[in-house]
Amino acid sequence: MKFHVKTRSGSRQSEHTLDLAARELASTDRTRLPYILDGETGEFDWVEVAPDVYSLILDGVSYEVAIRKAGNPAQPNGFYEVSVDAQVFFVELQDPRRRRPGEASHAQDRPQEILAPMPGRIVKILTAEGASVRQGQGLLVIEAMKMQNEVRAPRPGRVEKIYAQEGQGVENSAKLLRLA
Numbered sequence: 510m511k512f513h514v515k516t517r518s519g520s521r522q523s524e525h526t527l528d529l530a531a532r533e534l535a536s537t538d539r540t541r542l543p544y545i546l547d548g549e550t551g552e553f554d555w556v557e558v559a560p561d562v563y564s565l566i567l568d569g570v571s572y573e574v575a576i577r578k579a580g581n582p583a584q585p586n587g588f589y590e591v592s593v594d595a596q597v598f599f600v601e602l603q604d605p606r607r608r609r610p611g612e613a614s615h616a617q618d619r620p621q622e623i624l625a626p627m628p629g630r631i632v633k634i635l636t637a638e639g640a641s642v643r644q645g646q647g648l649l650v651i652e653a654m655k656m657q658n659e660v661r662a663p664r665p666g667r668v669e670k671i672y673a674q675e676g677q678g679v680e681n682s683a684k685l686l687r688l689a
Contacts (some may be wrong), residue, residue, distance in 0.1 A: 510627055513603040518596060620669055623660065625683040629653030631673045640668045642688070649673060649685060662688060 514525045528545040543552040554566040558573075565572045572593055579588040579599065587602040632650040636642060642662045649660050669689040673679060 515601040515603070517599045621663070621666070621688045623648060623663070623685045623688055625651060625679045625681055625685055626658070626660065627651065627653045628681045629658075629679060631675055631677045631679060631685075632657055634671060634673065634675055635659075636668050636671075636686075638668055638671050642666060642668060651679070651685075660685060664688070 511526065511528045514527050516523050516525070525547050526545075529542065540554050540556055541552055542555060543550070545551075551567070556564050558564050561576050563574045563576070565574055575592040577590045577592075579590045589600045589602070591598045591600050629651040630653075632652045634649045635647045636649070642648065643665050644662055646662045647659045648662055648668070650657050651660060652658075666688040668686055670687040672684045672686060679685070
């Protein structure tokens with residue numbers, strides 16, 4: 510899953526592109542996580558040692574990382590306070606599949622293609638062609654790396670066309686359905 514990441518520590522700021530679990534994990538190696546950061550591939554080992562505290566090993570160096578949701582924990586804002594050893598970072602994760610505050614919403618009068626957020630297999634289709642859906646309603650379930658992810662409607666509308674079929678494998682950004 511790809512993210513745009515903005516970090517700030519003191520007066521230093523940076524922006525990155527992060528793709529987590531960029532390739533299939535071995536079923537016996539659940540603590541090793543592959544990634545692509547700004548085009549560079551790698552992987553790290555991790556284990557949760559306390560609630561929201563993790564031990565990471567990256568390039569042979571061990572780090573203790575504490576992650577705390579910044580702002581209102583009940584709001585899905587993507588802002589975190591991350592302490593790595595003694596240094597504190599403020600991190601904003603931007604999921605490109607989600608609309609940002611202040612962005613114009615999708616026009617209600619034109620069709621919108623809903624694309625696969627990741628490569629995977631369609632497990633279940635939760636709607637039918639011609640069905641009316643509300644914003645946030647589940648449209649289908651896609652399985653990637655043995656995890657099931659529900660693709661939700663980004664806005665209210667009517668399902669005009671379903672391209673995907675249950676059991677079908679799809680690539681990242683493949684057309685799943687069209688919302689009118």
